[in-house]
Amino acid sequence: MSTLPASVRLSLWVTAAYAGHLDLDDALTHALPDVDHVTGAADRLRLWQDLGERVLCVALPRPGQLATLPRGNPELIGAATDAGECVFVPAIGGALVPVIEEFGPEGDTGTQVTWSAYDADPVPAHLLEAMDESEIERTLREHLVDATQELDALDAKPWAGSPLRAMADERTAMREWGLPPGLPGRALRIIQLAGTVAAACDFALEHSQIHDATTDARRHRLLLDLLGGAETALAHATTAAAQSLAGLRRTRS
Numbered sequence: 001m002s003t004l005p006a007s008v009r010l011s012l013w014v015t016a017a018y019a020g021h022l023d024l025d026d027a028l029t030h031a032l033p034d035v036d037h038v039t040g041a042a043d044r045l046r047l048w049q050d051l052g053e054r055v056l057c058v059a060l061p062r063p064g065q066l067a068t069l070p071r072g073n074p075e076l077i078g079a080a081t082d083a084g085e086c087v088f089v090p091a092i093g094g095a096l097v098p099v100i101e102e103f104g105p106e107g108d109t110g111t112q113v114t115w116s117a118y119d120a121d122p123v124p125a126h127l128l129e130a131m132d133e134s135e136i137e138r139t140l141r142e143h144l145v146d147a148t149q150e151l152d153a154l155d156a157k158p159w160a161g162s163p164l165r166a167m168a169d170e171r172t173a174m175r176e177w178g179l180p181p182g183l184p185g186r187a188l189r190i191i192q193l194a195g196t197v198a199a200a201c202d203f204a205l206e207h208s209q210i211h212d213a214t215t216d217a218r219r220h221r222l223l224l225d226l227l228g229g230a231e232t233a234l235a236h237a238t239t240a241a242a243q244s245l246a247g248l249r250r251t252r253s
Contacts, residue, residue, distance in 0.1 A: 003195060003199045004177070004178070004191075004195050005058075005060060005084070005085045005234075006031070006032060006035075006085065006098050006100065006113060007058045007059075007060070007085040007086055007087045007098065008058055008060075008085075008191070008195075008234065008235075008238045009030075009031040009032065009178060009179065010028075010031040010032070010041070010056065010058075010087055011056045011057060011058040011087050011238050011239070011242050012031075012179055012180050012183065012238060012241060012242055012245065013027040013028070013030045013031035013179075013180050014027050014028075014031065014045055014056045014087075015054075015055050015056050015242040015245045015246050016180040016182070016245050017049075018049055018053065018054050018055065018056070018246060019054070019245055019246055019247065021180070021182070021245075022180075024042070024045060024046055024049065025042065028041060028042060028045075030178070030180070031178075032113060033178065034111065035111050035112070035113050036103075036110035036111050036112060037103075037110065037111075037112040037113070038112075038113050038114075038115070039112075039113075039114050039115070040096070040114050040115035040116055040117070041096055041115040044094070044096060044115070044117050045096075048089045048092070048094065051092055052091065052092075053089040053091055053092060054091070054246040054247075054248065055089070055090065055239075055242045055243055055245075055246040055248060056087050056088075056089060056242060057070075057087065057088050057089070057090055057123070057128070057238075057239040057242060058085070058086070058087050058088075058235050058238045058239055058242075059080060059085065059086050059087075059088060059095075059235055060084060060085050060231040060232070060234060060235040061077075061080050061081050061084065061085075061086075062081065062084060062228060062231070063081055065228050065231075065232070066081070067232060068231075068232060068235040068236065069086070070088050070090070070093070070095065070120040070121055070122075070123050071120065071121040072095065072118060072119060072120040072121060073118070073119060075118060076095055076097070076118035076119065076120055079097040079116065079118060080095065080097050080118075083097050083098055083099065083100075084231075085097075085098065086098070086118075088120050088123070090122060090123035090125070090128060091122060092122060093119065093120045093121050093122040093123075094117065094118070094119065094120055095117070095118045095119075095120040096115045096116065096117055096118075097115065097116050097118060098113050098114065098115050099113070099114045099116070100112070100113050101113075101114070125248075128239060128240075128243060128248075129243075129248075129249060131236045131237075131239060131240045131243075132240075133184070133186040133187050133190060133237065133240055134186070136190055136233050136236050136237050136240070137186060137189070137190050137193075137233075137237075139229070139233065140190065140193065140194055140197075140229060140230065140233040141193075143226060143229040143230075144193075144197060144226065144229075144230075147222055147223075147225065147226040147229075150222050151219065151222055151223075154215055154218060154219055154222075177191075177192065177195075179191070180245070182245060183241045183244070183245070184240075184241060184244045187237045187238075187240050187241035187244065188241065190233055190234075190237035191234060191237050191238060191241065193233075194230045194231070194233040194234035194237060195230075195234055197226065197227075197230040198227055198230040198231055198234060201223045201224075201226050201227035201230065202227065204219075204223050205220065205223050205224070205227070208220075
């Protein structure tokens with residue numbers, strides 16, 4: 001799977017299809033090229049298109065961090081929070097939440113994504129229009145600087161002399177972003193930065209060789225906070241970029 005969440009790529013490719021740049025089936029293929037089996041999305045996405053939806057937005061919620069998620073019932077909130085992602089249509093309301101699973105025998109596994117539909121409230125247009133790329137980028141960069149300084153102050157270098165440094169570089173070196181052409185430059189830059197930061201945080205949270213429990217707990221909290229900021233920026237920048245693809249906002253430098 002791509003390091004970018006599946007919902008980010010689906011949002012942009014499907015919005016490009018809604019704008020007439022490619023067929024919807026082709027958009028699904030481009031959005032999830034490394035997935036062996038996809039179910040549950042095509043019919044609902046086509047229905048939304050037929051009903052006049054022009055943009056597919058994205059949310060990346062976590063427990064206690066629901067700001068990017070449209071209002072909905074507990075079933076939507078629970079499923080989207082468990083998945084850590086979803087896409088939604090703002091005009092008529094509605095969401096799709098993925099479940100990503102591995103299948104097949106050991107040594108010959110594939111990836112399956114099953115999208116399930118949930119009710120969600122429409123999102124007022126002015127809330128989407130208020131997602132300003134310059135503010136999103138400024139907030140993310142300030143958060144990154146502050147978190148980096150605090151992490152450096154811990155004086156904890158758990159990866160020295162281990163292969164984890166190379167593994168982290170490999171995880172975050174996303175040379176193939178797999179996004180549609182025509183994205184506004186600033187939004188694309190934010191997506192790339194936020195995606196890289198989120199991937200680095202995920203990797204760091206999975207691997208720790210710090211043996212001081214107090215330092216490790218502080219590091220864990222800082223990384224979770226930075227991850228939350230990166231995912232919020234990623235969701236907002238993706239939705240802003242999708243709006244631009246749909247012709248719903250002026251492209252900003």
